[in-house]
Amino acid sequence: MSALDGIRGLLLDMDGVIYRGPQLLPGVPAWFDFLRTQGIPFVLVTNNSSRMVQQMSAHLAHLGLTIAPDEILTSAQATALYLQEHAPAGATVLPVGHEGLRTALYEAGFTLVDAGPADYVVAGVDWQFKYDTIKRAGQAIRAGAAFIGTNPDRTFPAHGEIWPGAGTMLAALTAYTGVEPLIIGKPALPLIELALNRLHLAPAQAALVGDRLETDILAGQRAGLLAILVLTGVTQRADLATTDIRPDLVFQDLTELRQAWPSDA
Numbered sequence: 001m002s003a004l005d006g007i008r009g010l011l012l013d014m015d016g017v018i019y020r021g022p023q024l025l026p027g028v029p030a031w032f033d034f035l036r037t038q039g040i041p042f043v044l045v046t047n048n049s050s051r052m053v054q055q056m057s058a059h060l061a062h063l064g065l066t067i068a069p070d071e072i073l074t075s076a077q078a079t080a081l082y083l084q085e086h087a088p089a090g091a092t093v094l095p096v097g098h099e100g101l102r103t104a105l106y107e108a109g110f111t112l113v114d115a116g117p118a119d120y121v122v123a124g125v126d127w128q129f130k131y132d133t134i135k136r137a138g139q140a141i142r143a144g145a146a147f148i149g150t151n152p153d154r155t156f157p158a159h160g161e162i163w164p165g166a167g168t169m170l171a172a173l174t175a176y177t178g179v180e181p182l183i184i185g186k187p188a189l190p191l192i193e194l195a196l197n198r199l200h201l202a203p204a205q206a207a208l209v210g211d212r213l214e215t216d217i218l219a220g221q222r223a224g225l226l227a228i229l230v231l232t233g234v235t236q237r238a239d240l241a242t243t244d245i246r247p248d249l250v251f252q253d254l255t256e257l258r259q260a261w262p263s264d265a
């Protein structure tokens with residue numbers, strides 16, 4: 001009897017699970033061959049809001065992995081889907097962020113505005129973030145716009161450095177307005193719930209595979225999924241001794257997870 005026995009589909013984090021920097025991790029093509037051969041459906045879920053799913057798919061193809069755009073869910077796309085479910089028709093959105101976010105919101109049918117008034121201010125990572133951004137978006141929030149954040153990551157690793165992430169921009173807007181954003185990405189639940197909807201699975205039928213305790217594993221546990229940690233990214237085995245966040249299963253990499261998968265035979 002394995003904890004994996006009832007699992008019918010997977011949510012897979014991307015950075016630190018499938019690739020690291022400019023390279024696929026070892027065993028990844030074989031892992032996806034396995035999932036497709038076994039008929040195990042999956043969604044790649046990422047807090048990265050800067051790229052469109054088509055760009056993510058093209059990036060993976062460049063690395064040698066064939067993944068369709070509709071097998072990827074970014075926090076930007078999840079934010080647009082969330083607003084489609086919850087916002088009134090014709091709602092106006094003031095976006096703070098990049099092409100990935102702006103395109104997702106536009107394609108979801110929202111009217112994008114550069115200054116308030118707006119029904120929503122939606123913020124993700126923004127390479128051009130500046131004083132005027134805080135002023136325009138913050139004034140709209142102060143005037144009553146609902147404040148949504150794509151993901152809470154204050155930093156992310158890039159080019160061997162630690163760079164400011166969406167959470168840093170959200171913190172600036174919160175400092176100005178006194179308003180905390182509703183978060184869509186991990187460890188919040190909307191991104192996870194939207195991915196489960198796409199797979200037509202209940203939480204107990206799905207597992208989330210990730211490399212970060214405080215985002216992936218926490219999100220999986222909060223949402224009621226089996227939470228699987230792989231040690232190919234941020235978290236090292238020694239980190240498990242110093243945290244209250246307990247993954248259900250820990251594997252060295254996706255190859256070890258594949259070897260542990262129960263066979264139907």
Ligand SMILES: [Mg+2]
Nearest residue numbers: 013015016211
């Ligand atoms: Mg990751």
